[in-house]
Amino acid sequence: MLNDTCSPRPLRVMLLDDDTFMLDVLHGMLDEIGTFEVLRETCARQALRALPVDTPDLLVCDLSLPEMDGIEFMQAAARSGFPGDVLLVSGLDKGVRYAAERLASAYGLRVLGSFAKPLSLDALRGVMEMLAATRPRRSACSGRAG
Secondary structure: OOOOOOOEOOOEEEEEOOOHHHHHHHHHHHHHHOOOEEEEEOOHHHHHHHHHHHOOOEEEEEOOOOOOOHHHHHHHHHHOOOOOEEEEEEOOOHHHHHHHHHHHHHOOOEEEEEEEOOOOHHHHHHHHHHHHHHOOOEEOOOOOEO
């Protein structure tokens, strides 16, 4: 007998950082917070190709990327119609992070904030709890809002 009840799928998070150690740290933090589908990218161009296919609910993006900086990436993501939320992380100073946040918002992206590296577990937990509480999640079995 088939089970007719479907639970919402976990939030899908794409981590974009050219530093694999940072990807490991962020992935570990997400594992500590809850259950998420985590996609990891070290290449901005590959991440742009993956956005429409993988459709993450949240994109956690470093601003300092080698082949395309975070601002260029955000602009390209907005042009592609990325519907998810964005969290910016960077080792750059607060003024640069704030300017990047404003630019990404001006491109039409929903920016949840910008944080200094290393992102604290408490800050990430707060973002993920807020996102889970406010974002409708698709069903794991049908793709419908849950």
